[in-house]
Amino acid sequence: MNAPLSASQAAPAALPTASDCDVMLLLEGTFPYVSGGVSSWVNQIIRGFPEIRFGICFIGSRREDYGPPKYALPPNVVHVEVHYMHERHNVPMVKPRRGDRKAFAQMEAFHELFRSPGSQAGQLSASLEALVPLMQDGKAMDEAAFLYSEGAWEYITRQYRAFCTDPSFVDYFWTVRIMHAPVWLLARIASRLIPARCYHSISTGYAGLLGALLKQQTGRPLLLSEHGIYTKERKIDLFQSQWIRDNRSVFEKDASQISYFRDLWIRFFEALGRICYEASDDIVALYETNRLRQIKDGAPAERTRNIPNGIDLPRLSALRPLRPETPPPVLCLIGRVVPIKDVKTFIRAMRTVVNLLPDAEGWIAGPEDEDQGYAQECRNIAEGLGLQDKVKFLGFQKIDELMPKIGLVVLSSISEALPLVLLEGFAAGVPAVTTDVGSCRQLVYGLDEADQALGAAGEVVGIAEPVLLAQAAVNLLGDLPRWHAAQAAGITRVERYYTQERMFGEYRSLYQQSLQQPGAPAQALRCPMHPQR
Known part of the structure; x- marks a missing residue:
């Protein structure tokens, strides 16, 4: 990894700058300062097209919420600038x-x-x-x-x-001001951002609104790639948030209705989504359910398409010979220690797993710095269940070093899109047990008849069901023929449908179309694996 870059615009020398770029990536709370599946995908895309000069406009919450970069910047990233939505700025x-x-x-x-x-x-x-x-x-x-x-x-x-149905005008007044203040900051960013031949937002939300402003200002194409549905994920966050006020008395509250201010924030992000969808030339989802959700939320159907994630198959398949003959009794959750990953359910499941398989261990491989309070709660639960020697918090780990040592990839999330970690596990020869979120059922059991004929690459259970999660894991680890059948199904499925080369081919077409629109010099995009194509 390169030397850490400053996350502050106060030290611009630490960030590459340019007078223009080919593709400007609009990134909200992801690469390069936050690790995770979306950031890994951004890193993969940038490195997959070394001939494209990428710019990055990173939008974050507050400066103190981010440490040094989690990823080294590839050499074809020619421009980076960082903006914080919720910091004090020079107001009139x-x-x-x-x-x-x-x-x-x-x-x-x-x-x-x-x-x-x-x-x-x-x-x-x-x-x-x-x-x-x-x-x-x-x-x-x-x-x-x-x-x-x-x-x-x-x-x-x-x-x-x-x-407004909430009795507090003061809370309404400040909610409206806080909610809308970033819009003027985004308008200033759009007016000052370096020229780009096209813009590529990885979400709706603030980044998507910035993309819409840039599309309107410059006339250049806007591409939107949604991994998860932003409005759905914000709803989950807002339902769990403690800072949103509800001033209704006990007699005014209706258990079937959410508070006005919570609903106001939800409608605000839905509005940002509609603006971005309407402005986007191409709208990409990872799988069909999400594409249909985009259309329901306002995306023009004719501009939508599915492009599933793809993984570096040669690199990950090389890990298979490193595995022991018998799968280790190790269940591994690979991901950030945050509420949306529902790490607590994984820990509770481990109590049942250890009762049935005393040699089993549960590994949690992911950073804990994003929500330190939640991470401490997870540690407390493990200790309270007597699992302090069985559940291990490993922090960030390299996939290549981790996969040969584990028997199952476990995903206990309450929301996902198309998780790269499951595909990486399949390619490395590791089956999975996952909750029924996003495209996980499709990845484990197959999409169409031909895909389903390959067999199950593990098992899918309900959300927040620790006992069922545990039983599914024990059924696989305790039945060697079944585990090997799941391993074979996962390997075949990822090799047939989810390769990096296939994904790059789809995005090459989109970039080619955008970069060659009138007003931008023609540029042929080579296949990163086969430059002669």
Whole structure:
């Protein structure tokens, strides 16, 4: 790994800079500062196209939430800049402002489009196109007008009276301000970002909104690749968040309804998703269920497609001869120690596994720094269950060193898309036990009739079912013929459907199409494995 790069724009010399690039990657909370499946995929894509000059615009929450980079920057990354959405920045001076009523009427009309399920395709883009120029510094809807004008006050109070079901106007006022403040920062980023021949966002959300702004500003193509559905994942986060207020009294609360402010945040991120979908030229999902979810959430069906993840088969298949003849009684969860991975269910499952297989161990291979409080809770549960010698927290581990030592890959997540770790395990000869999330059922049992005929590469159980998770693991580890059949099914499935070369071929076509649109010099993209193609 290269020497750690500064995560601050205060030391720009540590980050590569350029006057332009071919593809600008818009990355929210991922590569290169956060490890995980999406970041690994970004690293894979950049290295898979060494002839493309990539730029990176990293969008994070706050500076202190990130340490040094987790990945070395490949040499074809020519430009990197870092922005934080929730840090203090130079806000305009406070002074009385009347506000432009016509501009606020345009903003109100824009918001009404989100409340209208029957709004026509293109209306959002047209409305945003008219609104964004007014958001530039010194214009009628700039940040100063949003923060301090009489027009903004009138708009917020009118919206509160019309729609808010929470009794606290103070909480409503600050929620609206906090929610919308990053929009002006993104508009400034878009106006100053170096030119690119196309933009590639790896999510909707803030990165997706930035992509929509850049598409509108430059006319260059926007490609969207969603690994998980951003709005779905934000819903999970928001349902679990403790900082969102609910000021209703015990008599006003309805257990079947979420609080107004929680719902407001959910609708905000849904709105960002619709904006990004409408602006994107191509919209990629990892598997069919997610593609259909994108369409339901507003993506134009004709622009959607599926491109599954692919793995470096030669590198991982070389690990198979390193495995012992009998699978080790080691269950390994490979991933970040965060609530969405539901590490607690894995630990609880290990209590049952150890009761039935006393030699078994549970390894947790992933960083603990993203949510240290949750990581400590996981350690406490392991100790409380008497598993301190059986459940081992290993921190980040290299896949190549880990796979030959384990008997099962275990995934206990409450939300996933198409997990690379399962494919990597299959390629290395390790079956899996996983919860029924994302495309896991497809990966374990197969998609269509031909795929399903290959057999099961493990077992799928329900979410938050530690006993069923344990029983599935014990059934595989305790039945050697069944384990070997699952191993063979996984190897064949990944070799047939989930290779890196197949994935690169799909993205090569998308990049080729985008980079050769009018206004960009023609450039042929070579196959990274077969340059003559």
